[in-house]
Amino acid sequence: MSASEPNAPAQPATWIANQPYLLLSITALCWAGNAIVGRLAAGHIPPVTLSFLRWSFAFLIILPFAWKHLVHDWAAIRGRLGIMIFLSITGIGAFNTLQYWALEHTQALNTLLLQSAGPLIVAVWSLVLFGMRLTLAQAGGVLLSLAGVLVILLHGDLTTLKNIEFNKGDLIFIVALAIFGLYSVLSLKRPAIHGLSFVAFTFGAGAACLIPLFIWELFARPLMRIDTANLLTLFYVALFPSTLAYLCFNRGVQLIGANRAAPFFHVVPVFGTVMSIVFLGEHPQPFHFLGFALVLTGVFVASRRPATS
DSSP: OOTTSTTSOOOHHHHHTTOHHHHHHHHHHHHHHHHHHHHHHTTTSOHHHHHHHHHHHHHHHHHHHHHHHHHHHHHHHHHTHHHHHHHIIIIIIIHHHHHHHHTTTSOHHHHHHHHTTHHHHHHHHHHHHHOOOOOHHHHHHHHHHHHHHHHHHTTTOGGGGGGOOOOHHHHHHHHHHHHHHHHHHHGGGSOSOOHHHHHHHHHHHHHHHTHHHHHHHHHHSOOOOOSHHHHHHHHHHHIIIIIIHHHHHHHHHHHHOHHHHGGGGGHHHHHHHHHHHHHHOOOOOHHHHHHHHHHHHHHHHHHSOOOOO
């Protein structure tokens, strides 16, 4: 009996797992918080240490729930071990370490602007690897939501662009975005395994690939202090932008594809702006509402299911 039949109502978790737009919005919210926390952690927790502990703790959190699925799916994982390890290195180990490293050298405005290039990077990888072109609606939606992000970040004043100076951190973040775009597209080639099996393996393998860099950093950088602020940072990044966000992101991509999911990158800086209003006491301005409207319209247009004739 299917969940859609009258006598078999869908369970809340099952319903959520089949709502790609909700899942990708949750992802964007968690990643917006990760950018804020990552900037606060800069100078207090070295980047490789933060990334290694983040994914190690996330792996320990998810493992009890994923264990039976890992056992069941192990033969399929072993059959596609190369792609699974590659996804672990790119989407887990490399991207997040580079992101935290970049946040030591660049400003918030720069990273939020660069984040907006995510959908375009995904589109390029989709074209290069699989010959998948953006539809006209997807391209228009990406550009519309990008315009909304710029309105928010530039406070409605395009002359602000001339005051932005790109630095080492920006270049690092561009590399990180290119790597995550590759992960997003190639995740469609993952074996047909349970979502918990996928995140558990990639979390564990991603953390493991960081061990050599982590050992190097222990000798090259000052050690992380064990205090309340740092422990709360680790708790947050392990639970929300790692465990919850990656479960939601991977499922969202699985449901609607990388190109239709990519415009939700634009929602990250929107949530970041909302957080600054709520938690930092900033006051909303007319350009916020205009930017939000453009972003949400662009995401809606770009992520719609293509019309079939």
